[in-house]
Amino acid sequence: MANTNSVRQIREAKMMSKAELARKADVTVQTIDRIEKGNECRLDTKRKIILALGYKLADRTRIFEDENSSPPELPKKLI
Known part of the structure; x- marks a missing residue:
């Protein structure tokens, strides 16, 4: 199953090679x-990969947009 992510776009915008x-x-x-x-x-x-691209773990959905990377929503009482 293919996952949507922005790794390539972010890597290229940072002028970073795959090896780097x-x-x-x-x-x-x-x-x-x-x-x-x-x-x-x-x-x-x-x-x-998130950290190597210079992002914080909280920014994971900017890079990995699949539904498995987002935490489940908390009930309003817990927020």
């Missing part, structure tokens, strides 16, 4: 390539 992002995120270039093509990845890998 992979090094900063401590993953392989093949992992970056698969993610940019919309393949699934582990939550830990998403976390590494």
Whole structure:
């Protein structure tokens, strides 16, 4: 199943190569390539990529837009 993400667009806007992002995120270039093509990845890998792109974890939906990356909404009583 393909996931929508903005990894490639953000990486290119920052003038970063796949190899540079992979090094900063401590993953392989093949992992970056698969993610940019919309393949699934582990939550830990998403976390590494978000931080390597210079974002905060709270900004995850700007990068990974699939429904699995958003936390469930809290009931109004808990907010």
